[in-house]
Amino acid sequence: MAEPDGSVHVSADKQCSKKRSGKFCCAGGCTNTHLDGVSLHAFPSELKRPAIRKKWIKFIRDEQVNFTAPTRSQYICERHFTPECYPRKYALLESMGKKEEIKRKDLNADAVPTIHTLPRKTSKALRFLEQMNVKAITSRTYFNHQQAILYPSILGVWRVYQSKYFQTMRSNNMPICIGGDGRCDTPGHSAKYCSYTILDVNYMVVADIQLIQSNEVKSSCHMEKEGLVRCIGKLKEQGLEVGELVTDRHPQITKFVREEMPNTKHFFDVWHVSKGLKKKLVKISSLKDCASLQPWIQSITNHLYWVPVSTPSGEEDVIVEKWLSLLNHITNKHDHSGPKFPKCLHGPIPDDRQRQWLDPSSKVFVELEKCIGSTRVKNDIKKLSPGPQTAALEGFHSVLNHFAPKMIGFSYEGMLSRLILAALHFNENMQRPQAETKEGKKRFSVVFPKVKAGDYSLKEVKVPCTYDYVRTLKAETLKVAAKTGDDVVEMPKVPAPLSSSFIHPDKSMAISSFQSRYTCKLFV
DSSP states (O other), rough: OOOOOOBBBGGGTTTTOOOSSEEOOOSSTTOOOOGGGEEOOOOOOOTOOOOOOOOHHHHHTTOOOTHHHHOOOEEEEEEGGGGGOOOHHHHHHHTTOOGGGGGOOOOOOOOOOOOOOOTSSEEEEHHHHTTTTOOOOOHHHHHHHIIIIIHHHHHHHHHHHHHHHHHHHHHHHEEEEEEEEEEEEESOOOEEEEEEEEEEETEEEEEHHHHEGGGGSSSSGGGHHHHHHHHHHHHHHOOOOOOEEOOOHHHHHHHHHHHTTTTTEEEOOHHHHHHHHHHHHHHHTTSSTGGGGGGGGHHHHHHHHHHHHHOOOOOOHHHHHHHHHHHHHHHOOOOOOSSSBBOOOSSSOOTTSSSOOOOOSSHHHHHHHHHTTSHHHHHHTTTSSSSSHHHHHHHHHHHHHHHSSSTTTOHHHHHHHHHHHHHHHHHTTTTBBBBOTTTTBBEEEEEGGGGTTOOOEEEBBBBBOHHHHHHHHHHHHHHHHHHHHGSSSOOOOOOOOOOGGSSOHHHHHHHHHOOOOTTTTTOO
């Protein structure tokens, strides 16, 4: 329906029955037509309202520099006008729930569009401002500022932080103890990025982060090892020596440390080994005639933690004998044949215990013996860390999920900047004290982790986080914005896109050869 001011409005119940016409909104980032349930307003006449027409054209040119004059099919939809541009009767009808009664929607004679529509792929924050009718910069301007100011500011703050840490460690003149772990941006073997983080387990601070793109190595399976190599290279550049390294059981990393870092003690994190062992035990307990192993699973994993902690000297023979003593204990035999660990250290066991001992000739015991007595398990047990673990790194990865969710894809520089922000936040808040009640009692909360399948855990409640690093970032941002040329922090080289190694066809030929499977003719 044509309006007196040249607008077009179609009710919602008639939208689906009408075909899309040639009239559309020509504002930047907007392609609304009358089928989108909005009014389309024609440009004011050049003869009757030339001053208003110039303002409309200027509004379009803010986003489209080459725009000169509208064509016969170019309009501006109602989403670019504020409520004040319309008579008040429309707002009153909408407030009374009578929006459907609005058959005609006319603009005021002096109405001028002022709301720029943002592209659909822009950030949530800019879309939020759009819906609140708050004027903001466009997404293109935001990304330009991000590239030229925000990224260098974040990297500059991180480099200053790292330099202070490295200087402190060099002044100690002692080998450092670090934990390392990788985190891929997507699960499985199709990850694009892998971030490798090393944590100083004595000071509980993230010392370095390296970001690897999958086409920088042979495949995504090699990214974690490459991340460790780069982290170790960074420490060597700063004149630091790694005395102890705690990681998971990654075979490539194990080989690298064994061959390239002979003076470094390499340990495995107990939690990673325990997680893999528990999966095997649960699988055994699900076999026929093996259900009696189920009550022992938690005790076996507890024993795994006790073995390295009770052997701080790291004697491999003692560690192995303590571990294999489990096979005797689980059958109610507490004297062992090994000279290093001849008997169990626990006290008398009550006779009225509910858990049943296993029969050495039973199927479940044979399967258990194969599992915990295998060569690989015994080799892994020898390298379990008696002290430092990588649990804090798992906590850092949880923080990182807030800054760089795996469900969202980021550019290389965007991912690197988010990694740095997460590290700055983690380092500032890692060692927060536990919160207390008004009576001075320590606060705890009861949580039910999914992994415990209904069982609960007790968790300390910490004091609220602080954000002092944000003030530092703001100050650095202002400095970078004022700098020009060589004064700006140089960003690291961005790897080539993953598609750079693919064969790129000619676009016109690809379009001409395209054929849908639903429209192709079948020949018999």
